[in-house]
Amino acid sequence: MAHPGIRGEVWQLQPYGHGAAPPADAIRLHANENPLGPSPLAVEAIVKAAADSNRYPDAGCSKLRSALAKMHEIDENCIVVGNGSDELIHLLGLLFLQPGVSAIAADPSFVRYYAAPPLAGATLHRTPLDVDLKHDLDSMAECFDHATRLVFVANPNNPTGTLVGADDLETLLDRLPDPALLVLDEAYFEYVGAPYSRGLDWVREGRNAMVLRTFSKAYGLAGLRIGVGFARPDIIDAINRAREPFNVGSIAQAAALAALQDQEHLAKTRTLNDEGLRTFHAFCAAYGLRHTDSHANFAFIDLGKDARPIAQAIAHKGVLVRAGLGLDNWIRVNTGLPEQNQAFLDALKEHLE
Ligand SMILES: Cc1ncc(COP(=O)(O)O)c(C=O)c1O
Incomplete structure (x- = not known):
């Protein structure tokens, strides 16, 4: 029997990967x-960093944030590093969601967007993809109301790989109610041939948009769990208050920093x-x-x-x-x-x- 003290919402969630390992x-x-x-440079950095495993990691991921800030020409205070972008999605749920408010995500899209709202007792609106299995941004916008807090768009989408254009996303952003945040999850950013995203511009302009990237995909570091969030400093400040102090290990930080050098x-x-x-x-x-x-x-x-x-x-x-x-x-x-x-x-x- 389940422990009676555990919040009821928890039983709406599915455990992930509890079967036998492949x-x-x-x-x-x-x-x-x-x-x-991973890049051979990252492997070298991992081996080197392993020797300092007796030390706590840099809680602010300062070297990695500084390198990312330089690379993307954005203020370091607009960057947070997470234990995978999964952690950042989880933290956004903690910060923005509670009973009486809602999140919106396409269906099908990345499954972790479906876990944060029930965990917080918030409502989740799932809007079907269009006939080409692309995000239907109009039907997402039709769900907007005073209760909207988080709008998740994976671009490219998982599991469809489909892309939505920056102009259409900007129209969505223009329609976003004030207390809401548009979460542009660009986990597959590096695979897209041509420039397609203006997410970081919107962050630099202080708009209600957050961009998520990860070292798990093209950078080949899924096992080390490093995701990156770009947003206005006030949003990053809130995440820094809510996250665990040492959420990203020192080996992961060193590997990510080295991986960035290996274009x-x-x-x-x-x-x-x-x-x-x-x-x-x-x-x-x-x-x-x-x-x-x-x-x-x-x-x-x-x-x-x-x-x-x-x-x-x-x-x-x-x-x-x-x-x-x-x-x-x-x-x-x-x-x-x-x-x-x-x-x-x-x-x-x-x-x-
Ligand atoms: C769209 C999307 N976002 C986030 C993630 C999670 O990435 P991470 O390994 O950084 O937690 C994935 C992983 O499959 C994904 O497909």
Whole structure:
């Protein structure tokens, strides 16, 4: 029986990843990780930083924030580093949400947006994506009212990889009620070929927008948990008051700082991903499968039938992908090394007529 002292809202939440860990030799195309691994410069920095593990980390992530401030030409007081962007989403829920107010997120979108509102006893409005599986920003805006506090837009979106343009987002921002914050989650920013976001401009202009980025994807540091938030200094100040003092470990800080210096690794990562997406999309064309216009490091493919048992069968062949992410016929598969992509396609072929 559940402990009677635990808040009832907690039982609306699903635990994450409490099953058995996948086998070590599985081909991992299910978590949108970088198949090349971290930059060698980051690995070197990790080894070096390990020797100082007896020391508490720098609570303010000062070196990393300073490097990010320089890189993005933004004030250091507009930057906070989190234990993954997951932590920053969780903290935004703590700061903005409570019973009587609401958050808005697309459906399907990143699952962590769905956890923060129930945990705070707040209402969550989920607005379906449009026919191209892109954010329907008009229906999001139609949910705006005096109770709106957080509006989450993953751009590119997870699990669809679709992108919304800066002009459309600015219209959404113009319509945002005053006590609300537009959270632009740009976890896959580095994979998008052309400049597409004006999120940091809106932060510099002091608007009600926060940009989230992460070192988990293109920078290949998912295991170290480093996410970054950019927002007005008053918002960052509030997050700093609410967060744990040592939320980002010293090894993670050192790795992220080194990873930022290795733009060559990032370029390699981008090229490999472009090739992978081309391979997946060419396969879809050959087999008549619908897919989204993905700008991230994964493809989202309509198998025309329940994708969940197919994902399970493919997992038995040692290739991990995701299904059941809100659209039952669709499968999400991240790009891997060419031989890993081929292993996925070979396994998938067996399930297509
Ligand atoms: C859109 C989006 N935001 C945030 C995250 C979480 O990133 P992090 O590893 O920085 O917590 C993910 C991870 O899959 C994601 O897809």
